[in-house]
Amino acid sequence: MLYSLIMAGGSGTRFWPMSRELFPKQFLSFEAEGPLLARTIDRVLPLIPEERITLVVGASHAAETRRILQTMNEGLGRHPRIIAEPRSLNTLPAIAVAALSILREDPEAVIAVMASDHMISPQDNFLALLQHAAQVAQNEKVLITFGILPHRPETGFGYLELGDSLPEHSTGLFSARRVARFVEKPNMETARRFVEDKNHHWNSGMFVFSAPVFFEELARFQPEMSAALETLARALGTPDERREIDRFYRTTTPVSIDYGLMEHSTRVWSLSGPIDWKDVGSWSALDDISEKDGRGNVILGNAVVIDSDNTIVRADKRVVAAIGLKDMIVVDTDDATLICAKDQAQKVREVVGQLRERNAVEAMEHRTTHRPWGSYTILDQGPMYKIKSVTVNPRARLSLQMHLHRSEHWVVIAGTARVTLGDQEIFLHTNQSIDIPKSTRHRIENPGKVPLIVIEVQNGEYLEEDDIIRFQDDYRRMEEEPGLDRSPLRNPAP
Amino acid sequence: MLYSLIMAGGSGTRFWPMSRELFPKQFLSFEAEGPLLARTIDRVLPLIPEERITLVVGASHAAETRRILQTMNEGLGRHPRIIAEPRSLNTLPAIAVAALSILREDPEAVIAVMASDHMISPQDNFLALLQHAAQVAQNEKVLITFGILPHRPETGFGYLELGDSLPEHSTGLFSARRVARFVEKPNMETARRFVEDKNHHWNSGMFVFSAPVFFEELARFQPEMSAALETLARALGTPDERREIDRFYRTTTPVSIDYGLMEHSTRVWSLSGPIDWKDVGSWSALDDISEKDGRGNVILGNAVVIDSDNTIVRADKRVVAAIGLKDMIVVDTDDATLICAKDQAQKVREVVGQLRERNAVEAMEHRTTHRPWGSYTILDQGPMYKIKSVTVNPRARLSLQMHLHRSEHWVVIAGTARVTLGDQEIFLHTNQSIDIPKSTRHRIENPGKVPLIVIEVQNGEYLEEDDIIRFQDDYRRMEEEPGLDRSPLRNPAP
Structure with a gap:
């Protein structure tokens, strides 16, 4: 076989x-x-x-x-x-x-x-x-x-x-x-x-x-x-x-x-x-696989490109304007932009190295993080607060959890949420909100058929992802450890 | 005289x-x-x-x-x-x-x-x-x-x-x-x-x-x-x-x-x-007024610059990485990035022209807008919702106002707010929140000595700034019209 x-x-x-x-x-x-x-x-x-x-x-x-x-x-x-x-x-x-x-x-x-x-x-x-x-x-x-x-x-x-x-x-x-x-x-x-x-x-x-x-x-x-x-x-x-x-x-x-x-x-x-x-090994190799315009440019996303040649511009949501570029690579994401001469694309590693030295989160992860139940995006953060946009897929739910160092405040932007808070179960509709105090068991669930979007405002002295105690998780993340996963995975995947 | x-x-x-x-x-x-x-x-x-x-x-x-x-x-x-x-x-x-x-x-x-x-x-x-x-x-x-x-x-x-x-x-x-x-x-x-x-x-x-x-x-x-x-x-x-x-x-x-x-x-x-x-007429003229490093680069803000010469990089909050640039200008803001050959800096006008044709807000204004009472930044928006971070200066207050097409939800992130809602006056502290229904008079004020930061979640079919009815305004913006302002201005300025 x-x-x-x-x-x-x-x-x-x-x-x-x-x-x-x-x-x-x-x-x-x-x-x-x-x-x-x-x-x-x-x-x-x-x-x-x-x-x-x-x-x-x-x-x-x-x-x-x-x-x-x-x-x-x-x-x-x-x-x-x-x-x-x-x-x-x-x-x-x-x-x-x-x-x-x-x-x-x-x-x-x-x-x-x-x-x-x-x-x-x-x-x-x-x-x-x-x-x-x-x-x-x-x-x-x-x-x-x-x-x-x-x-x-x-x-x-x-x-x-x-x-x-x-x-x-x-x-x-x-x-x-x-x-x-x-x-x-x-x-x-x-x-x-x-x-x-x-x-x-x-x-x-x-x-x-x-x-x-x-x-x-x-x-x-x-x-x-x-x-x-x-x-x-x-x-x-x-x-x-x-x-x-x-x-x-x-x-x-x-x-x-x-x-x-x-x-x-x-x-x-x-x-x-x-x-x-x-084996596309670097940004410059992208030339081999992409559609080009009449001047050899590869232009994707929300870009304005003027008088440029043989240049790759990958914009996403933000506006990227390029003028007079030759043989360049421009890659834009939510939180970082790369501008690089094509023949020096291998030096991107050095950028990442420097960011790691600074402990910059931009080396590690994107502003949007995917999870088995949906995704979240960090919209803003400062001392004592963090604001996330959280999307929960239809019929999915986060783990039953608790935080020791932060309280949370949820506002429903789209869809319907079923919220477990302590012993209560509450339905929240668009523009309704709820406070989640510290050290209180809670869970959010999307019982509906369209994505649930919630704005989460966190307050506390410690706002990292690892302040979480999970009591139940559809995705068994409490048990998750590296190792051999010898049996075919359960569905939905952990 | x-x-x-x-x-x-x-x-x-x-x-x-x-x-x-x-x-x-x-x-x-x-x-x-x-x-x-x-x-x-x-x-x-x-x-x-x-x-x-x-x-x-x-x-x-x-x-x-x-x-x-x-x-x-x-x-x-x-x-x-x-x-x-x-x-x-x-x-x-x-x-x-x-x-x-x-x-x-x-x-x-x-x-x-x-x-x-x-x-x-x-x-x-x-x-x-x-x-x-x-x-x-x-x-x-x-x-x-x-x-x-x-x-x-x-x-x-x-x-x-x-x-x-x-x-x-x-x-x-x-x-x-x-x-x-x-x-x-x-x-x-x-x-x-x-x-x-x-x-x-x-x-x-x-x-x-x-x-x-x-x-x-x-x-x-x-x-x-x-x-x-x-x-x-x-x-x-x-x-x-x-x-x-x-x-x-x-x-x-x-x-x-x-x-x-x-x-x-x-x-x-x-x-x-x-x-x-x-008369600094364009980005390229910035060379005349800025401090340069040993390779002729002007580097400001959160930038990683590798093997580049005679290049201007103005980053702000986001990470900008530049590799192998010669005689270039890179200017990054919250919502848009410009990358331009120095000798073509005058073509920035064309970029703005193209953005105007698209009715792109990035031609018109920044994501952060200053107001006499403080400022606000649009964090996210989508169909039916908009999320703002609002900063109210100490002792300042917004106008007493009402919206016909949107409800609002405020969460205090820092400082203390005095909120007028209909006939009520309510004090809100960090991590407290309040709902502002449509067609209800409201006002937010910072009675304290440190900046008040509020996250505002708006919900409604129409979320533009001009859905506002002002009843009283410290800055007399109800009266504001273009024209000759012949008398020395009042203080605080309108």
Whole structure:
């Protein structure tokens, strides 16, 4: 059986200010077709049903990942499984842990590893490629990589140096070759040579292998990690599980699958074929995927652009006016604006670094935060107060909760709210309001069929999100801890 | 007696997004020393007390002008008089109407006409220049202009072509010459020649003359306007006043003082001397007045600037990140951002034009609006609701008012409010709230000593500012209409 293992790491720096530490690239929608993560899942669904899809995410991204899945799969009973890593150890440990959890379900599983934030088309060819790769991987007991024929000298990717052709494993669409060597990101001169010699393909970072073969090679080249995984495997489903997961993530050395496994193995083959693959790595790469006007500009949102060329302007709600820009990137969000020369887009990381040093919230998260029940936006804050606009989806409710350090005041702007306050239950309609004193159990619910919008005014000396005691939660967030989520998720997702 | 006539027109386009139609350049603070208008008044105060200062402003700018005066002159009993023009007719009619109002008070008045948004230093020299100009203007019955020796070829200003020297009217500091001709904005070649020949000075747009001489020349070169002013003069103080003001502004042809008067008169002299005069005409001119870092950047506010040169970044509250910019201008405000090549700064007008065509509020006003009692900021709005943060200054109160189309809900965030609601008077403290139903008289007052901050949630089908019926107002805004404000203003200013 073919399984999909989707790697959804990401630190949220390269696409700042649209990405944030808590909202990395896989959550972004670049062409209004939904988040990259959702598109990655949709792409494989015809071949690999959701119950055979595993996502590996950072613990701080698990909630948003679940929310996106919930949006995608409305009405479906099962969801991809999610492994929330307490700490990122690079790709090899992440793949190994996920493969372990798949192996427990299907000892002969064939696993297709892919990134959550790549763009791949056409879908038919890609699915055919996965199918062929799965067959070869299983029959020949090899590790399959997907090489992409480079059409430009690219210094931002690793390369595969290809060896012998394998005509007996090629098809009309896909050609198979042995991989002679993994090559790290080259300089421009070398990259130019690679484009010409036709013997070097981009390493797409996707792999297909059977679980037993993967673990065989892991045992050979990473015996320590392999042993640690065996210990972990024995603990799964026992009272020691949590402790062993923690231990694994505390003691394992970070290493990439390329560096830790693929480069050493002699059983690596490559398949390539008519696949359009894009790893949009920075704002400047957006040029490759966007519609341009007659002067080469990509203009989105509430923008006024005058006498500019080859410039990307992504406005949102605010007005952005650009005059006389050449080869620039302008990205505007609620709380931050980036203006960047295209050829220096990689320095966005430095901006995020400086913001982190200042402890600026703009490095961490957006002004609007999504929750399983809806979303909230911080409208204003100052000493002793914070004002939020809270949207509760129809039939959804927040947890039954209490705050020790703040009182709240709610005004209904649209829809109808059912409010629990202590032992009371109160219905509030548009323009009605209620006071929620400190240390009082309360809950807000939208019993209706249209979104409920509430303005929440908070008062107190401490106004952070972690001043919350939850008594009951439809989304089980009281229990939420990083770790292996081995059973298919409940619906609605936690 | 010497009077000052300060021209505070301005359409608010050149410094967008900091300037708006309702918040033009004279209200801006470029170096944290207060609005240009206030600095203009402060500059002449040692020589010309406020009761001899007249401001000519557009009717839509009158309230903000008064607010700035109020801030400046706290504790003083009298204010400059304000003439609020119902329609802008360029400089000559504005000066003529103001001169008329001054003439009624002092038939021998000597008037110094100046712009509200120029930067002039040193103050001592400028005041000495005004004094000397006043003396010469009165004794010799001439119109005095101030010429500025050009230190660069400038195509953005008009020039004075100078004639005979007048050594008997020169002093150690200032030299007097006849003006041979007024020259319109030249091309670059001509401007270069002007810098070399030393016979051309920049026309600073300032004038000093006695009222009788001005009206003599006006009668000679603008007989129609002169006649209309005589009719207007007879009506002032009579029941016909309002009608005649309206008629004057409806029927008079717009014309500048240069074109309509100065170019024709043979009685124009020029004074020049050690005065640093700047008419900051666009964002790019800001370079002349701002502190730069080692790479020529001017960086203000919450900005992260990386590898940029000769760039102006004016951030405010939001984060602005700039990478790899050269010779650019970035100006960020709450609701709009401008990014502009320095050499194309004059095209900001086009941006404002496009926004006006879209009826975008961002062309018109800022998200925060100042009022005599404090200010309010629109935090969010949507169909049927609007949320404002309202700040009421200590001891100030809003008008006693009523709305027909909206109910309001107030939550106190800081300070203490005294609320009038119908016949009730209620004190509200932090985190207390009150509902204000439609069609109910209400008022909010800050009886305390610290600013009162209230969150106002409005609900209704119509949420514009003009849904207001005022019953009593400390600032007499019920009576406010454009026109001549001949008596020194009441305190606090209306």
